[in-house]
Amino acid sequence: METIMTSSQETWLxxxxxxxxxxALAIQVVGxxxxxxxxxxxxFFVCAIAACLYLLMAQGQGDIIVSKASLALTPLGVGxxxxxxxxxxxxxxxxxxxxxxxxxxxxxxxxxxxxxxGEQTRERxxxxxxxxxxxxxxxxxxxxxxxxxxxTHKYVWFIVSCGFFLAVLALIWGPVRATAAEQGAETAAxxxxxxxxxxxxxxxxxxxxxxxxxxxxAISLNTEVAVFTIIxxxxxxxxxLLLVTGIKKMSGSSAATxxx
Ligand code: RET
Numbered sequence: 106m107e108t109i110m111t112s113s114q115e116t117w118l119x120x121x122x123x124x125x126x127x128x129a130l131a132i133q134v135v136g137x138x139x140x141x142x143x144x145x146x147x148x149f150f151v152c153a154i155a156a157c158l159y160l161l162m163a164q165g166q167g168d169i170i171v172s173k174a175s176l177a178l179t180p181l182g183v184g185x186x187x188x189x190x191x192x193x194x195x196x197x198x199x200x201x202x203x204x205x206x207x208x209x210x211x212x213x214x215x216x217x218x219x220x221x222x223g224e225q226t227r228e229r230x231x232x233x234x235x236x237x238x239x240x241x242x243x244x245x246x247x248x249x250x251x252x253x254x255x256x257t258h259k260y261v262w263f264i265v266s267c268g269f270f271l272a273v274l275a276l277i278w279g280p281v282r283a284t285a286a287e288q289g290a291e292t293a294a295x296x297x298x299x300x301x302x303x304x305x306x307x308x309x310x311x312x313x314x315x316x317x318x319x320x321x322x323a324i325s326l327n328t329e330v331a332v333f334t335i336i337x338x339x340x341x342x343x344x345x346l347l348l349v350t351g352i353k354k355m356s357g358s359s360a361a362t363x364x365x
Contacts, residue, residue: 110165114330118163121334125156128342136349140356147210148345151203155341158199159334167195173254188254190318191326196333197248203341204244205237210348211277211303212236215285215296236276243269251319263320267311274304295351302347306340 110118129152136145161167172189212233219225243266250262277300285296313336314320317329324332 110168111327113327115163115165117331117334118159121159121337122156122163124334124338124342125152125159128152128338128345129156131342132345132349135346136353139349139353141213141352143213144210144352145349147206148349151206151210151341151345154202154206155199155337158195161195162193168193171252171254190254192251192319193330194248194251197244197251200247201241201244204240207303207340207344208236208240208273208277209233210345211296211299212281214292214299214348214352215281215288217284217288232276232280236273236281239269239272239276242266243273247314251314259320263311263315270307270311278304291355295355299344299348299351302344303340306336306344309336 129149132145132148132152136142136148139145158167168191170189171192172187174185174187177184177186216229219229246262246266246269250259250266253259253262282296282300286293288296309332313324313329313332316323318326
């Protein structure tokens with residue numbers, strides 16, 4: 106059992122901190138003066154939040170040791186059983202804020218600008234609320250799984266979390282994608298590209314979780330921390346830059362751009 110942060114983990118966590126901070130800066134620079142600046146704002150905060158949570162982990166403040174001791178009284182005496190594991194809880198604080206922001210970034214590519222009317226607004230809030238609600242539940246139940254010491258409890262939470270993940274995917278591949286298709290070829294192409302990239306990257310998270318120390322422990326915590334850093338940088342900085350440049354290019358090429 107690994108209970109202290111190794112130097113390999115520490116190095117990767119500092120790489121994550123620096124990478125996210127530079128990413129936040131790059132998004133501000135690349136998105137400077139763009140229309141639909143909300144895309145720059147959400148992408149910036151995704152990286153800024155992650156930079157802070159990586160800093161927390163790099164400084165050794167983002168993990169806890171979960172332990173449980175049970176005592177059993179038997180005719181032969183007292184038996185003690187102690188189980189414990191290290192959990193990087195900071196990841197879940199990061200994800201619970203950044204994944205909704207990433208989804209808002211994706212979904213607002215597809216939604217057409219509001220032309221007024223309360224009904225339209227309510228309908229849109231229903232869709233966005235459903236996506237964010239399922240996403241937050243996915244992260245929260247994933248945290249419950251990570252904190253579980255009992256493996257049955259852990260797998261129950263994993264399955265529940267995967268259920269919410271599938272709900273998010275169903276919404277962004279179903280109704281939101283259909284809306285994007287109605288907005289013209291250019292919008293649909295950008296949405297479909299971002300959707301495909303997001304889906305592939307997001308699938309890596311549950312796979313890594315189940316292979317890593319939260320799940321089966323097939324890969325070491327050192328490997329897990331390294332791979333999570335690389336995927337996190339791609340899913341936040343890489344995705345944010347693609348979104349901001351894609352929107353910038355699109356609004357530059359169309360004469361009649363309205364603000365969403
Ligand atoms: C967990 C727990 C196990 C089941 C599932 C999970 C999904 C996590 C996802 C995380 C995405 C994070 C991103 C972060 C920022 O870039 C919580 C690992 C389904 C999809 C994109």
